Amino acid sequence: MSHDALAALDRLPRIALLDNATAIHRLSRIEEQLGLARRGIRLSIKRDDVMALGGGGNKLRKLEYHLGYARDIGADTVITVGGVQSNHARLTAAAAARHGFACEMLLARMVPKEGDDYEKNGNVLLDELFGATVTLLPRGENALVHANARAEALRNEGHTVVVLPTGGSTPRGVLGYARCAREISQQEDELGLRFDRIVVPNGSSGTHAGLVAGFAALGRDPARVSAYSVLGERDATAATTLGLAREGLGLLESTADLAANEVHVDGSQLGDGYGVPTPAMKEALRLMASAEGILLDPVYSGKAFAGLLQDLRSGVVRDGEHVLFVATGGQPGLYAYREDLMG
Ligand SMILES: *Cc1c(COP(=O)(O)O)cnc(C)c1O
Numbered sequence: 001m002s003h004d005a006l007a008a009l010d011r012l013p014r015i016a017l018l019d020n021a022t023a024i025h026r027l028s029r030i031e032e033q034l035g036l037a038r039r040g041i042r043l044s045i046k047r048d049d050v051m052a053l054g055g056g057g058n059k060l061r062k063l064e065y066h067l068g069y070a071r072d073i074g075a076d077t078v079i080t081v082g083g084v085q086s087n088h089a090r091l092t093a094a095a096a097a098r099h100g101f102a103c104e105m106l107l108a109r110m111v112p113k114e115g116d117d118y119e120k121n122g123n124v125l126l127d128e129l130f131g132a133t134v135t136l137l138p139r140g141e142n143a144l145v146h147a148n149a150r151a152e153a154l155r156n157e158g159h160t161v162v163v164l165p166t167g168g169s170t171p172r173g174v175l176g177y178a179r180c181a182r183e184i185s186q187q188e189d190e191l192g193l194r195f196d197r198i199v200v201p202n203g204s205s206g207t208h209a210g211l212v213a214g215f216a217a218l219g220r221d222p223a224r225v226s227a228y229s230v231l232g233e234r235d236a237t238a239a240t241t242l243g244l245a246r247e248g249l250g251l252l253e254s255t256a257d258l259a260a261n262e263v264h265v266d267g268s269q270l271g272d273g274y275g276v277p278t279p280a281m282k283e284a285l286r287l288m289a290s291a292e293g294i295l296l297d298p299v300y301s302g303k304a305f306a307g308l309l310q311d312l313r314s315g316v317v318r319d320g321e322h323v324l325f326v327a328t329g330g331q332p333g334l335y336a337y338r339e340d341l342m343g
Helices: 004-010 030-035 059-072 087-099 115-121 123-129 143-156 169-190 206-218 232-251 279-292 301-314
Strands: 024-026 042-047 076-084 102-108 133-136 161-165 196-202 226-227 262-264 321-328
Touching: 004 206, 024 169, 030 042, 030 279, 059 161, 059 169, 059 206, 076 087, 076 143, 087 102, 087 123, 087 133, 102 115, 102 143, 115 123, 123 133, 143 161, 161 226, 161 321, 169 206, 169 232, 196 206, 206 226, 206 232, 226 232, 226 301, 232 262, 279 301, 301 321
Parallel strands: 042 321, 076 102, 076 161, 102 133, 196 226, 196 321, 226 262
Antiparallel strands: 024 042
């Protein structure tokens, strides 16, 4: 089929940060352990955790369009915000380093965790190595307010600055995952199959929104994307996702419609909140690591995979389905959560 419906993806400003399409492969050992074959269920993974730059992860796809815009307006500095262990902030620092932008980040205490592992290891260590200017804000401070104030100060000194909000989840960031929807569609064509269910974590909603926008524009059933919220309540997250997806479709000049009931968010894996480990996350992370040698992360993909395991066991995933789990990266978080994860 034609992918022309998303031709705008190739016209809008972009800096390429990924070398290739990320791989899709079967999780045959997990299929075996869960007895999925006799139910005709096939489980595949898309390796958005494997990218050459900065340790990889889903934020690089959004950053392609953010940095394309930054270059377009002649920016010299990118400022971003996030939680202490933000993967988005780490990848912004890496991509900025690679493409000659100064990077500053304001990190907020969004998670009730303290200590050296959490505050100095994992992503925080890498932020420093990538040369970013890191400011750890006291609890209760609004990082975006500080980011905008800092941007204003730099502009007064003659700099051109781009400020990226949490997770890079703006309509422009959404384009990165609309592009991923096109990539998945092309891979489906090559593999000669259609995935019935495509599973992602939903944090700041840009990943989910981009996939549904992309599939809607291509006429490839956006409702098969199934997300597990790891940050917000289910209904609020679904509403944010729908809004972002529609804005993304606007940027893509697509006339495709997206209905509220085509955005599926499951809130069952949030537990006690963003960044707070759950027993199901730990089990899911261990299963993926010990059966497949693949690392998930404790904040996002671990909780999403826990949700998928629950739905596989309970029969929500029906016999005969082809399921694609999108691994979104975040491995540095493992080192920040050492105490929670050590058996
Ligand atoms: C940010 C992030 C997500 C969530 O993506 P959103 O677009 O914010 O919903 C999932 N997995 C990892 C590893 C992330 O860093």
